Amino acid sequence: MRKAITGHKAVAEAMRQIEPDVVAVYPITPQSEIAEYYAEYVHNGLVRTELVPVESEHSALSACVGAAAAGGRVMTATSSQGLALMVEVLYIAAGLRLPIVMALANRSLSAPINIHCDHSDAYLARDSGAVQIFAENAQEAYDYTIMAQRIAEDMRVRLPVIVNLDGFTLTHTVQPVDLLEDEVVKKFVGEFKPYSPLLDVDHPVTWGPFAMPDYYFELKRAQQAGMEAAPGVFLSVQREFSQISGRRYLGFFEAYRLEDAEYALVVLGSTAGTAKVAVDELRARGMKVGLLKPWLWRPFPAKEVGEALAHVKAVAVLDRAFSFGTMGALFADVASALYPLEKRPILANYIYGLGGRDTTVPELVHVFEELPKIKKTEWALRYIGLRE
Amino acid sequence: MAGLKGWRELPLGGVVTGGTAKELQKTGGWRAERPIWHEEKCIQCLQCWLHCPDDSVLIKGGKVVGFDYEHCKGCGVCAAICPKDAIEMVPERGGECARP
Numbered sequence: 204m205r206k207a208i209t210g211h212k213a214v215a216e217a218m219r220q221i222e223p224d225v226v227a228v229y230p231i232t233p234q235s236e237i238a239e240y241y242a243e244y245v246h247n248g249l250v251r252t253e254l255v256p257v258e259s260e261h262s263a264l265s266a267c268v269g270a271a272a273a274g275g276r277v278m279t280a281t282s283s284q285g286l287a288l289m290v291e292v293l294y295i296a297a298g299l300r301l302p303i304v305m306a307l308a309n310r311s312l313s314a315p316i317n318i319h320c321d322h323s324d325a326y327l328a329r330d331s332g333a334v335q336i337f338a339e340n341a342q343e344a345y346d347y348t349i350m351a352q353r354i355a356e357d358m359r360v361r362l363p364v365i366v367n368l369d370g371f372t373l374t375h376t377v378q379p380v381d382l383l384e385d386e387v388v389k390k391f392v393g394e395f396k397p398y399s400p401l402l403d404v405d406h407p408v409t410w411g412p413f414a415m416p417d418y419y420f421e422l423k424r425a426q427q428a429g430m431e432a433a434p435g436v437f438l439s440v441q442r443e444f445s446q447i448s449g450r451r452y453l454g455f456f457e458a459y460r461l462e463d464a465e466y467a468l469v470v471l472g473s474t475a476g477t478a479k480v481a482v483d484e485l486r487a488r489g490m491k492v493g494l495l496k497p498w499l500w501r502p503f504p505a506k507e508v509g510e511a512l513a514h515v516k517a518v519a520v521l522d523r524a525f526s527f528g529t530m531g532a533l534f535a536d537v538a539s540a541l542y543p544l545e546k547r548p549i550l551a552n553y554i555y556g557l558g559g560r561d562t563t564v565p566e567l568v569h570v571f572e573e574l575p576k577i578k579k580t581e582w583a584l585r586y587i588g589l590r591e
Numbered sequence: 592m593a594g595l596k597g598w599r600e601l602p603l604g605g606v607v608t609g610g611t612a613k614e615l616q617k618t619g620g621w622r623a624e625r626p627i628w629h630e631e632k633c634i635q636c637l638q639c640w641l642h643c644p645d646d647s648v649l650i651k652g653g654k655v656v657g658f659d660y661e662h663c664k665g666c667g668v669c670a671a672i673c674p675k676d677a678i679e680m681v682p683e684r685g686g687e688c689a690r691p
Contacts, residue, residue: 300604361603399606407609414605421598422605428598 204382210341210373213380214280214306214366215240217348219250220388223304224275224395227255227266232318233370234282234308260285264292264303271301272410274400276352279303282370283310286324290331296363297332298426299411300398302355303363305333306348309472309523310370311558319559320370322471323524325500326532332426333363334433335501337471339457341378344368346450347498349383352392353440359432361398367500369473371559387447430502437499455504456497458511460486464493466574467512467548469537470521471497474555474562481567492571500533505540512541517549517574521587523556530584538580550580555587562587613662618645622665624680628657632677639669639678 215237228238245254257263260281271277281289286307296303312323325335334354338344344366351364368374399408414422441452460482461467468478475496485492495511512518522531534552541547553570556562566587633655640648640655647663649656670678
């Protein structure tokens with residue numbers, strides 16, 4: 204069923220259809236409406252979820268950890284400073300291998316305080332051990348919220364999964380979204396299978412024990428194995444979802460007109476939509492350009508990204524956040540992915556769109572036009588739409 | 592580190608099955624004071640068993656029979672809660688008695 208809804212509503216609808224046992228959430232702009240919609244569903248009796256309205260995001264994710272260890276299917280949503288407050292607990296959720304699914308309405312981090320979109324919150328959680336997926340539009344946010352559940356809960360993975368959607372650009376704009384039938388989603392996500400649940404009093408367990416130097420390392424290695432299993436599970440879940448939805452989700456990233464491209468752009472989230480328009484404009488003018496839009500950011504599909512970009516002359520990697528003191532995080536990922544190749548494209552790193560700064564089609568066209576003039580990869584940041 | 596398990600053998604998320612840590616971690620060595628049970632004063636109210644944070648009050652047939660000195664950390668909660676002063680805290684000497 205096609206509906207004109209916001210990204211918020213799309214995520215909330217996915218959550219309603221999944222109907223987790225527990226949702227613990229604290230409101231923050233631009234995520235609040237996800238929480239508000241879900242609270243409405245709970246109070247209207249549309250779902251049997253236990254909604255835990257908490258006093259902070261630290262408590263929200265703590266409640267999620269407790270509920271997941273108890274044996275429940277658990278979801279939450281946050282943004283920016285809220286995620287910053289959650290991060291301590293996010294590492295714990297990942298270390299305990301708890302399959303919590305979280306929508307992250309991407310917003311800048313303070314200071315200066317700002318409520319608009321960039322990816323500094325997602326970057327903050329980069330090394331947390333959570334799987335991170337980026338959506339380009341409300342449709343992808345809806346679809347990946349449903350897929351995330353299966354990826355998180357797969358016994359080979361069992362990790363928190365963050366579904367990123369750009370704050371305001373995706374959360375607050377009304378877009379056409381094809382919703383699946385409730386039963387189809389319920390069947391797809393299936394019954395939740397708890398692992399060693401605390402509420403199974405006949406089989407008592409301790410969650411979150413202390414680990415000394417003799418075991419900490421091995422437990423973290425096992426956690427890395429969960430991350431290493433995620434790409435394979437991601438692909439199989441995509442395949443299955445493509446079948447039930449009729450939409451094409453094939454691969455870790457979308458390669459848009461990339462096959463014969465001489466110049467390419469790599470970008471996360473909604474700006475990929477803008478980039479497609481820029482690609483089409485330049486293609487119409489005869490310039491061979493393309494786009495690589497990662498869906499799966501953590502774990503980073505380095506081998507596949509390397510293969511997809513190997514033939515390109517130069518690549519512009521766009522980061523919507525600083526990684527202060529070094530190059531952008533996505534740039535570092537792409538550079539690492541290309542390093543093993545004998546013949547590598549020239550790379551350039553652009554910082555763009557901080558604090559909700561608009562990035563326009565002409566600006567991206569300009570990036571593509573600049574690429575052929577760059578003669579070697581340099582350890583230097585370039586900027587889109589920044590006043591000198 | 593011979594005898595320790597490899598990473599593939601560990602339970603998901605480091606979850607510990609009930610009762611298994613008891614064999615690995617003999618935490619009684621941390622104790623500075625040792626509880627001594629005076630059976631003649633004990634009325635078997637089980638308050639010590641109920642309050643012990645380390646499950647170190649030994650019970651047999653529903654009655655207190657002594658302490659698990661391999662795990663008792665000497666916190667003294669049992670002595671404090673005992674209504675009949677049937678539990679006495681005695682300093683461990685020179686670390687010698689810290690071993691069970």
